[in-house]
Amino acid sequence: MIVEFKSYIGLAAGILTAISSLPQIIKVVKDKKAQDVSPIMFMILLAGNGAWLYYGILIKDLPILITNAFSCILDLLMIYLNYRFKNKK
Structure with a gap:
């Protein structure tokens, strides 16, 4: 099976988007402080990624499914x- 170039682009974009929050997560875990992080932003992001995940299910696209499930x-x-850490100083 030959994977098309556009599939690689889609997978790379999905992976980069999925890992974009890792630095913030690592910082919060390391510092055990999250007062400067907006939970609303991550709730909106979750809604968007959830919609992408559902879209991936509808069109049966594995890269969209995997990367958005991870997100x-x-x-x-x-x-x-x-x-957990919002009031830690």
């Missing part, structure tokens, strides 16, 4: 961390 997990983790 949703990271969004949920960041929301949890935000509430």
Whole structure:
């Protein structure tokens, strides 16, 4: 099976988008502080990534499914961390 170039572009874009919140997550875990992180931003991001995930299910596109499922997990983790460490100084 030959994978088209556009699939590689889509997969790379999805991976880069999915890992974009990792630096923030690592910082919050390391510092155990999240007062400067907006939980609303991650809730909106979760809604968008959830919509992309559903879209990937509808069109049966594995790169969209995988990268957005991973993004949703990271969004949920960041929301949890935000509430866990929001009042730590």
